[in-house]
Amino acid sequence: MTSHHTGEMPAIRYNFAYLDEQTKRMIRRAILKAIAIPGYQVPFAAREMPMPYGWGTGGVQVTAAVLGPHDVLKVIDQGADDTTNAVAIRGFFEKTAGVATTTATAEATIIQTRHRIPETPLGEEQILVYQVPIPEPLRFLEPRETETRQLHALEEYGLMHVKLYEDIARHGHIATTYAYPVEVAGRYVMDPSPIPKFDNPKMDDCPALQLFGAGREKRIYAIPPHTRVRSLDFEDHPFAVQRFAKPCALCAASGVYLDEVILDDRGGRMFVCSDTDYCAGRQAQGHRGEMAAPAAGQALDVMPGLDPGIHGVPPVLPAQGVDGRDKPGHDGVSDRVGGAGGMP
Amino acid sequence: MTTQTATDDAPLLVAEGLGKNYGARIGCRDVSLEVFPGEVLAVVGESGSGKSTLLGLLSTELAAGAGRVSYRMRDGELRDLAGLGPAERRLLMRTDWGFVRQNPADGLRMAVSAGGNVGERLMAVGWRHYGNIREEATDWLGRVEIAADRIDDDPRAFSGGMRQRLQIARNLVTKPRLVFMDEPTGGLDVSVQARLLDLIRSLVAEMGLAVIIVTHDLAVARLLSHRMVVMRHGRVIETGLTDQVLDDPREPYTQLLVSSVLAA
Numbered sequence: 169m170t171s172h173h174t175g176e177m178p179a180i181r182y183n184f185a186y187l188d189e190q191t192k193r194m195i196r197r198a199i200l201k202a203i204a205i206p207g208y209q210v211p212f213a214a215r216e217m218p219m220p221y222g223w224g225t226g227g228v229q230v231t232a233a234v235l236g237p238h239d240v241l242k243v244i245d246q247g248a249d250d251t252t253n254a255v256a257i258r259g260f261f262e263k264t265a266g267v268a269t270t271t272a273t274a275e276a277t278i279i280q281t282r283h284r285i286p287e288t289p290l291g292e293e294q295i296l297v298y299q300v301p302i303p304e305p306l307r308f309l310e311p312r313e314t315e316t317r318q319l320h321a322l323e324e325y326g327l328m329h330v331k332l333y334e335d336i337a338r339h340g341h342i343a344t345t346y347a348y349p350v351e352v353a354g355r356y357v358m359d360p361s362p363i364p365k366f367d368n369p370k371m372d373d374c375p376a377l378q379l380f381g382a383g384r385e386k387r388i389y390a391i392p393p394h395t396r397v398r399s400l401d402f403e404d405h406p407f408a409v410q411r412f413a414k415p416c417a418l419c420a421a422s423g424v425y426l427d428e429v430i431l432d433d434r435g436g437r438m439f440v441c442s443d444t445d446y447c448a449g450r451q452a453q454g455h456r457g458e459m460a461a462p463a464a465g466q467a468l469d470v471m472p473g474l475d476p477g478i479h480g481v482p483p484v485l486p487a488q489g490v491d492g493r494d495k496p497g498h499d500g501v502s503d504r505v506g507g508a509g510g511m512p
Numbered sequence: 513m514t515t516q517t518a519t520d521d522a523p524l525l526v527a528e529g530l531g532k533n534y535g536a537r538i539g540c541r542d543v544s545l546e547v548f549p550g551e552v553l554a555v556v557g558e559s560g561s562g563k564s565t566l567l568g569l570l571s572t573e574l575a576a577g578a579g580r581v582s583y584r585m586r587d588g589e590l591r592d593l594a595g596l597g598p599a600e601r602r603l604l605m606r607t608d609w610g611f612v613r614q615n616p617a618d619g620l621r622m623a624v625s626a627g628g629n630v631g632e633r634l635m636a637v638g639w640r641h642y643g644n645i646r647e648e649a650t651d652w653l654g655r656v657e658i659a660a661d662r663i664d665d666d667p668r669a670f671s672g673g674m675r676q677r678l679q680i681a682r683n684l685v686t687k688p689r690l691v692f693m694d695e696p697t698g699g700l701d702v703s704v705q706a707r708l709l710d711l712i713r714s715l716v717a718e719m720g721l722a723v724i725i726v727t728h729d730l731a732v733a734r735l736l737s738h739r740m741v742v743m744r745h746g747r748v749i750e751t752g753l754t755d756q757v758l759d760d761p762r763e764p765y766t767q768l769l770v771s772s773v774l775a776a
């Protein structure tokens with residue numbers, strides 16, 4: 169790698185998209201089974217990937233197995249294309265598969281995501297690949313794997329409602345705001361990975377294929393196109409998504425998921441789209457939020473490409489989302505303890 | 513407790529030739545018995561005599577090495593439990609049966625509130641209205657003498673006696689017909705025990721529950737049960753009406769047990 173003869177050095181040769189063909193076939197079989205049984209967690213022989221667990225190894229393996237040379241790949245982390253995690257995974261596939269990449273949701277054929285579903289509606293030609301830290305929705309109440317498997321097999325999901333009951337008892341409402349459990353195709357209860365519950369309705373009847381990969385836990389599951397996905401709730405506490413008081417401060421979009429951004433150490437803050445591509449697109453169309461620079465001439469330094477700085481209001485310090493999600497980066501063990509379940 | 517006798521002449525549960533070994537060791541051997549609706553059957557014997565093993569076999573939580581257990585389903589049909597599918601068996605266990613364990617951590621969800629513990633079975637059978645679940649849980653907490661304002665506390669904040677009462681509420685909320693109890697008063701102070709036994713006795717009478725209760729405490733058996741079986745080395749060596757067995761034991765071993773020589 170450090171040779172001066174870069175031209176002559178035999179480059180390290182990867183199979184297309186890193187994984188060997190036999191492994192990809194194994195993963196594709198798991199994916200097909202997952203599609204055949206919507207919401208069911210299919211075990212697969214997850215491979216070691218050249219990145220640590222918690223950095224999306226499950227999603228990366230699924231993407232590698234479905235990726236073709238003509239695909240156009242987009243990778244987002246909490247809605248942003250420019251975080252370390254997203255940049256690393258995009259770079260990985262540029263290098264190992266030589267595929268085209270994009271930040272534009274509409275141009276992508278495969279979108280690998282951590283913790284968000286893009287705001288731009290997905291189409292039939294697209295595949296959304298989720299990185300999943302903990303695939304088992306019942307884990308927080310029933311740690312025994314043998315038992316949770318039984319519960320799924322026998323469709324015993326009372327326990328899932330115990331968790332929601334506890335939420336209401338403690339907080340007066342269902343306080344679970346992300347990794348909010350859903351019932352898929354009227355049968356399996358599924359953890360949608362730590363997306364905000366705001367995104368749950370997008371999974372329902374979605375024209376795109378949705379694939380979920382959990383590397384550490386070696387599980388793949390799927391929602392085929394146009395599948396009924398219902399968020400669990402109580403009759404007297406129906407499921408509802410988060411609402412935001414104001415539109416995006418940069419692009420004035422409403423009805424989208426916003427992140428809080430700390431502007432200074434004196435309490436200055438603003439709420440902006442978590443989906444950076446969506447926000448940039450709207451700004452390019454001339455939409456202006458209250459914190460955006462004037463529309464004329466020297467508008468915001470909006471970069472529709474790979475470069476960082478899409479939210480070009482310096483200096484911006486990303487704060488945690490309004491629902492208290494963990495910060496962009498990786499899904500480490502900490503997610504298990506304080507995170508997704510909201511239960512001890 | 514001889515004032516009440518079994519109310520029905522068809523047995524609720526029938527065990528025939530039950531046996532189980534743990535490797536070379538006998539867990540229990542060749543046990544046949546019947547339990548009638550509304551009847552409390554005590555299983556007594558010293559430590560290691562096979563009481564818990566028998567209870568596990570009767571409730572199908574342990575796989576039998578020999579024999580079989582049949583149960584009269586709500587439709588009146590007596591079914592061999594080994595012939596039930598897993599879904600049917602689990603449904604039976606969480607609706608028609610109850611389990612009160614000696615160790616509350618085995619019978620409760622310790623990190624879930626008292627209300628959630630009681631509500632779990634309701635949610636498991638399809639209740640989806642929070643207000644109704646809470647109302648029913650509140651009612652049941654009251655019936656086991658737990659103050660309504662403890663509904664959102666989890667059992668880790670409860671005393672031993674309260675935990676056992678919570679287990680009872682959690683089980684009885686679906687109005688089961690048969691409850692299995694393994695040393696439900698074990699490890700409790702004498703005064704706490706007495707209160708718990710009183711509560712169990714009144715609920716059993718009120719709901720017409722059949723109970724199979726394992727205890728090595730003959731006083732518990734006398735207070736609660738109509739009939740009892742005495743176990744030794746994995747076998748039932750004597751069986752009869754509780755007062756008869758305790759006042760006039762036939763077997764020499766039972767005589768020793770009753771005279772407290774063998775008090776476990």
Ligand SMILES: Nc1ncnc2c1ncn2[C@@H]1O[C@H](COP(=O)(O)OP(=O)(O)OP(=O)(O)O)[C@@H](O)[C@H]1O
Nearest residue numbers: 534537538539558559560561562563564565566728
């Ligand atoms: N899991 C096991 N593995 C091996 N041997 C066991 C197991 N459980 C019970 N035994 C043995 O089976 C016999 C009956 O045990 P069991 O637990 O049924 O007795 P018990 O009457 O309930 O006793 P105790 O009053 O102490 O609870 C004992 O010899 C015991 O050592």
Ligand SMILES: [Mg+2]
Nearest residue numbers: 563564565694
């Ligand atoms: Mg025992």
Ligand SMILES: [Zn+2]
Nearest residue numbers: 416419441447
């Ligand atoms: Zn925006």
